[in-house]
Amino acid sequence: MTAVLLEGLEIVGIFAFAVTGALVGVRRDLDAFGVTVLALLTGLGGGMIRDLLIGATPPVALREWQPITTALVAALVVVVWHGRIGRRDPQILVFDALGLGLFCVSGTIVAAEAGLAPWAAALMGVITSIGGGVLRDVLAGRIPVVLHRDLYATPAALGAVVAATTWRLDLPAVLYVVGAAACVVWRLAAVRRGWSAPRPWGRAVG
Amino acid sequence: MTAVLLEGLEIVGIFAFAVTGALVGVRRDLDAFGVTVLALLTGLGGGMIRDLLIGATPPVALREWQPITTALVAALVVVVWHGRIGRRDPQILVFDALGLGLFCVSGTIVAAEAGLAPWAAALMGVITSIGGGVLRDVLAGRIPVVLHRDLYATPAALGAVVAATTWRLDLPAVLYVVGAAACVVWRLAAVRRGWSAPRPWGRAVG
Amino acid sequence: MTAVLLEGLEIVGIFAFAVTGALVGVRRDLDAFGVTVLALLTGLGGGMIRDLLIGATPPVALREWQPITTALVAALVVVVWHGRIGRRDPQILVFDALGLGLFCVSGTIVAAEAGLAPWAAALMGVITSIGGGVLRDVLAGRIPVVLHRDLYATPAALGAVVAATTWRLDLPAVLYVVGAAACVVWRLAAVRRGWSAPRPWGRAVG
16 A cells, blocks of 8 residues: 555656756757756656665666656656746746655655655755755756745755654554645745745844 | 776776866866866766765775876876866867766666666766766856756766666667767767757747 | 774864855855755765765764754854854965865775775875865855865865875875865965966966
């Protein structure tokens, strides 16, 4: 059950992040191949960083065919239909929130199953979910979304903590989905309403 | 035969990429040591990323003395003779194309010999050949060359696919050289003539 | 003795680098959680890169609780008291120099104990000490401090060579502290006096 769920989370997360990478590539006026490279890096990068850190080499993205196929399909969809999907920031942010929510949970599960302590697994979940987007933004010369002033890492931390707790206490697997959904909803609400986390003390809110 | 060829491809590729790193450093007005750091990272970075991903740690650049010596010699040559080599973009692009062609083939071979499937080995070839230049450009605050509008990743993919096919079907080793040369020639022609890959559909060519 | 010393160097280095990451985050106007993410990455990033390269996975920062706790405390201190610590470049540079000196020595020792040759261990020391700051600056969209025109990598190389020599020849452990201190002092003097390493030949000093 958890295994099937995990694979599903991973695949949808890869698809969502790869779409954001491809959309950023289209906005940057890259050719079809550059768009594909950025889609692959964004979709597979977070999981590769995770697999490197937990010592699972070669990473799953180089051992199995589903991850790369998913990312390639996402790139193809964007290259062909980006006119309809739109390539403006709102669309990118929605897909990015989806990837964030799915990866913070799946990254935590994978790390916990590799034997890491719950707190370390949750940290890996955050790193996994942030990693792909950071690679995308650094390569595309954008300010990494994690540094934007609205909430980004906080919802990912919530999802990761829910997942680590669920794993540790062996709670029902549906809580993984709840954790991912909570992250996505919180993230999207933060974008839409301009929520921020508490600011460092003693300074005017700019 | 393949082993000797592989080592040759690696060494020349490291030299070429290290030269580009050092030239970018000189253009950025770094001191001699900063130039050397950038040369080392550019020359050795792609192979280190590859070795991390295939689980060959510590990377060959930390196990053997030839790679780092090659990169140091390249840095020294640039520091002393950069006035003659030139430090303008055309020169950087030529050395970069050379490194790209050599690394997409050598990266593919190394990954295939580590047991990866041909498609994964070819992907590793692309990552290896792109990696060093991306590290160089991100550190130097330049737009990564892989995102430029003229062809970059496509020639690397060609070389990697030729190498993976050659390895898989056990074809004559000379095809590795042909694959590398095809990548270099295509890349240089693309730069000179401003060729691009097909653009994403449905938009005016900017 | 060396083990205790090593752990001490690591912890103080993590604290110093995490403070720089948090201060950069505050300057960038991040929220408290973003500041924490940047503190974690800067404090733990160099050591994670080192552990990946020497094949010690999962990295020590994911196996033990002290590194992350140290980085979290540093982030908390900055979030609460940054008004008094100051968040201007001079303060960031002092903490950064401290982290540089401690990590170039500790990184070298860890790599040498993992079985790398002395020259490779020294190189790992430089990579470890540069890594965290590079991650911080790339993520924050700053020019990486290693590319600044005043000396940065050179003092780190000095500390790393002292540490590698001490380890290889089994000299008294106090020399590790001397190496770290020499790096810190040299780095701070270079910042204050505007020292540079020799420039590439044949060009006017800009």
